[in-house]
Amino acid sequence: MVRTLRMTKLVFDVGGTALRCARWNNGRLDARAAAESPGVAQRDADDDETRVRAVTERLTALGREVAGGTEVSELGLAFPGPVGSDGSVRQAPTLWGRELARPVQLADRLGAAFDGARVVLVNDVTAAGYRYADELRDFCIVTVSSGIGNKLFFAGDVEVGPQHRGGEIGHWRIDDRADAPPCECGGRGHLGAIASGRSTPWHLQQLRAGAPELAAGSRLPAAATNHDLVAAFRAGDELARAVVERAAAALGQALALLHVGVGVERFVVYGGFAQALGDGYLDALRTAAAAHAWGEPSDWHARIRAGAADDDSGLIGMGVLLDRGSDRR
Numbered sequence: 001m002v003r004t005l006r007m008t009k010l011v012f013d014v015g016g017t018a019l020r021c022a023r024w025n026n027g028r029l030d031a032r033a034a035a036e037s038p039g040v041a042q043r044d045a046d047d048d049e050t051r052v053r054a055v056t057e058r059l060t061a062l063g064r065e066v067a068g069g070t071e072v073s074e075l076g077l078a079f080p081g082p083v084g085s086d087g088s089v090r091q092a093p094t095l096w097g098r099e100l101a102r103p104v105q106l107a108d109r110l111g112a113a114f115d116g117a118r119v120v121l122v123n124d125v126t127a128a129g130y131r132y133a134d135e136l137r138d139f140c141i142v143t144v145s146s147g148i149g150n151k152l153f154f155a156g157d158v159e160v161g162p163q164h165r166g167g168e169i170g171h172w173r174i175d176d177r178a179d180a181p182p183c184e185c186g187g188r189g190h191l192g193a194i195a196s197g198r199s200t201p202w203h204l205q206q207l208r209a210g211a212p213e214l215a216a217g218s219r220l221p222a223a224a225t226n227h228d229l230v231a232a233f234r235a236g237d238e239l240a241r242a243v244v245e246r247a248a249a250a251l252g253q254a255l256a257l258l259h260v261g262v263g264v265e266r267f268v269v270y271g272g273f274a275q276a277l278g279d280g281y282l283d284a285l286r287t288a289a290a291a292h293a294w295g296e297p298s299d300w301h302a303r304i305r306a307g308a309a310d311d312d313s314g315l316i317g318m319g320v321l322l323d324r325g326s327d328r329r
């Protein structure tokens with residue numbers, strides 16, 4: 001008698017607030033589970049091994065829950081930080097706070113926990129890009145959430161350069177002033193500090209000081225959250241619009257540079273901040289990009305599009321990558 005073993009493929013999206021896992025089954029996600037990321041508050045207090053083990057153990061438990069006793073043959077992990085050419089990870093500010101003293105082979109550790117299952121580990125923005133790679137082939141994926149990140153794809157594959165340092169426009173320094181806002185990497189005036197969802201308080205402070213007439217007419221509370229900002233922006237509040245336009249102006253410049261620098265013609269924009277703000281944000285981005293590049297401003301309408309209106313790009317892209325049989329890490 002021939003017994004067919006059910007071989008399960010699992011995909012993970014590792015985030016600073018949540019760890020998510022799903023089963024990848026015939027080109028779609030079916031079973032799912034999520035868990036809280038290990039304590040954000042104490043992550044800087046723990047030693048490296050404790051921090052790494054906390055993540056590995058939670059991912060293992062989550063994977064076992066989703067696999068439900070079936071044999072796991074492959075795992076795909078979308079990781080919120082740079083992944084070295086040897087598959088090692090070291091930095092993930094949203095997950096681990098300060099950098100680890102030494103690179104860690106996270107893929108090997110997770111593979112060992114699942115009896116030697118094959119593990120593909122990639123950066124989370126890279127993973128999200130693979131969701132669109134078969135359709136778009138040549139494009140740039142851009143995430144706008146609590147940080148900014150990008151990855152360039154050519155002929156359906158990501159290109160990050162020989163040292164795997166590409167796709168980090170969030171750390172491009174665009175404000176040289178000594179009092180420019182600090183970036184989570186420790187730098188100052190980086191795009192991620194000026195154009196992401198994290199930039200709202202800084203823009204509000206600048207605008208309230210420099211444009212009191214806007215502030216006077218605004219219904220935004222003094223300590224406005226991004227939730228407040230989105231609601232006010234959608235309701236036509238002028239101060240909220242100015243905040244969004246300033247954030248979009250900085251990123252639009254970067255997209256214009258990518259376009260004139262390497263000729264990329266399509267940008268897929270996703271991430272919590274961009275998705276919450278909606279079409280009005282994309283229009284501000286198009287206007288800013290057009291102002292910093294040559295050619296017809298209207299071309300930018302087709303160039304910049306929104307990603308799918310869900311939070312699944314990392315999981316789905318990871319599944320696509322597993323199905324390709326790639327050993328990419």
Ligand SMILES: [Zn+2]
Binds near residue numbers: 171172184185187192
């Ligand atoms: Zn930075």
